[in-house]
Amino acid sequence: MRILFAVAPLTAHLYPSIPLAWALQSAGHEVRVAGNTGLVEEITAAGLTAVGLGERTSPPAPVTDVELDRFSDALGFEAGSDFDQLWRAIRFYLVAANKRYHPDEEGRQELADNLVEAARTWRPDLVIWDPACPAGSVAARESGAASARLMWGPDYLGWIRGRLVERMNDPASGVSADTDPLAATLAPVFGRFGHDFSDELVFGDFTVDPIPSQLPRYEGLRRVPMRWVPYTGAAPMPEWLSQPPSRPRVCLSLGVTGRTVHDGPDARVMAAFEAVADMDVEVVATVNADQLGEDVRVPDNVRLFDYIPLTQVxxxxxxxxxxxxxxxxxxxxxxxVPQMIVRDELGSALNTSRYLxxxxxxxxLHSDGLTAAQVGGELSRMLTEPSFRRGTAAVYADMTAAPGPGEIVPVLERMAEQHRTRG
Structure with a gap:
């Protein structure tokens, strides 16, 4: 069987697909992973065949307040409610991620065009695609392959779609198919290849879901549960990591993707450094020069790295x-490992923090008004109070309740046979 993975041009979206790609490749299937040029080296470093899609030659149009307000009005969540807070945390990402695949002002869209052409040429049996890469769904349809989403977080798009359908079925809401903001957002991606917006294109034939059931999800879809197996990149193991630490080791990491969102020194780094300077701990900090700034003092008990795989540390x-x-x-x-989340208003942190x-x-903790005293006090609790270790055991039990990537390979084989549209 031929399987094509399609991922958005971000390492945080590539990495969750690697263990499943390994499992399918180890089972004897032909596997290729399609991504922009910037991901090709990461894909090949993981021992997988890369399909380079080039780069977008112009940035996507910026997300406007009008677009976000159109979504907010259509969803109609009560201000301040849990749902309203979640929407506000993810709304910019939801629109921006999908606009990445819109044509530019001159009608060009290299990433989507090259992905669809690669699928038409290779003719995979199954396309497994990132929800932030809607062109993957088109690639599956254009090649006659079965179509599967692979989640890297809760099903935000499913949650939004379910709410919009609920509102469209309520005449009093004022929301209709003509005013559906999700359809308006994805229509340029699907329409470029002659397809109308449809739930089948938005969600594929089924969804591979590595997110524990205790986190929010949209229940109206066919899902294949899978255990999340961490992959955080490939690099030689530093010699010092082979030795057990002589005092508690704390990792500080603010994510690779976040480096493209936050400009200049990160106040979270400075607060953490100030907090640990007088603590009997060793800190491994994976932060770069931009996050540090020019004047920050790096304590003697901090090992500083631009990058090191978290699975090693x-x-x-x-x-x-x-x-x-x-x-x-x-x-x-x-x-x-007990976790301290210092979150801002963007991204997945609202879900992970509530679950944690x-x-x-x-x-x-919240990034606004963060102080070294807050970080130091809570870190001391995490290192000394046994309740946190009991909590991590509960999270681990949730995480490992689902079958591993290798265990679901026979399921994917059957689903591909069932849903592909060519002989």
């Missing part, structure tokens, strides 16, 4: 401080 850690992204969250959860607190597996 985490088995030796007693705690981790991070931004709330799912890659870091599950890398820590796999080794039952509910399980008692860590603490959550």
């Amino acid at each position: 985490m088995p030796t850690c007693s705690a981790v401080i991070h931004h709330g992204g799912f890659g870091t969250f599950f890398a820590a959860a796999a080794h039952r 607190e509910a399980k008692g597996a860590g603490v959550v």
Whole structure:
């Protein structure tokens, strides 16, 4: 069987697909992973065949307040409600991720065009695509392949679509198919290849879901549950990591993708450095020069790295401080490491932080007004109070309840046979 993975041009979206790609390749299937030129080296470093899609030659049009307001009005969540807070946390990402595949002002869209052409040429049996890469769904249809989404977080798009359908079925809401903001957002992607907006294109034939059932999900879709197996990149193991730490080791990581969102020194880094300077801990900080700034003092007990795979560091850690992204969250959860999430208003952190607190597996702080005293006090609790270790065991139990990537390979084989449209 031929399987084509299609991912958005971000390492945080590539990494969750690697363990499943390995499992399918190890089962004897032909596997290719399609991504922009910037991901080709990462794909090949993981031992997989890369299909380079080039680069977008112009940035996507910026997300406007009008577009976001159109979504907010159509969804109609009560201001301040849990749903309204979640929408506000993810709304910019939801629109921006999909606009990445819109044609530019001159009608060009290299990433989508090259992906669809690669699928037409190679003729895979199954296309497994990132929800932030809607062109993957088109590639499956254009090649006659079965179409599967692979989640890297809760099903935000499914949640939004379910709410919009509910509102469209309510005449009093004022929302109709003509005013559906999700259809308007995705129509340029699908229409470029002659397809109308449809739920079948938005969601594929089925969804491979590595997110524990205790996190929010849209229940109206066919799902194949899978255990999240952390992959955080490939690099030689540093010699010092082979030795057990002489005092508690704490990892500080604010994510690779976040480096493209936050400009200039990151106040979370400065607060953490000030907090740990007088603590009897060793800190491994994966931050770059932009996040540090020019004047920050790096304490003597901090090892500084631009990048090191978290899967190498985490088995030796007693705690981790991070931004709330799912890659870091599950890398820590796999080794039952207590977590401190310092979140802002963007991205996945609202979900991971609520789940973390509910399980008692860590603490959550907000980036606004963050102080060294807050970080130091909560970190001391995490390192000394046994309840946090009990909480991490509960998260680990949720995480490992689903079958591993290798175990679902026969399921994917059957689903591909059932849903592909060519002989």
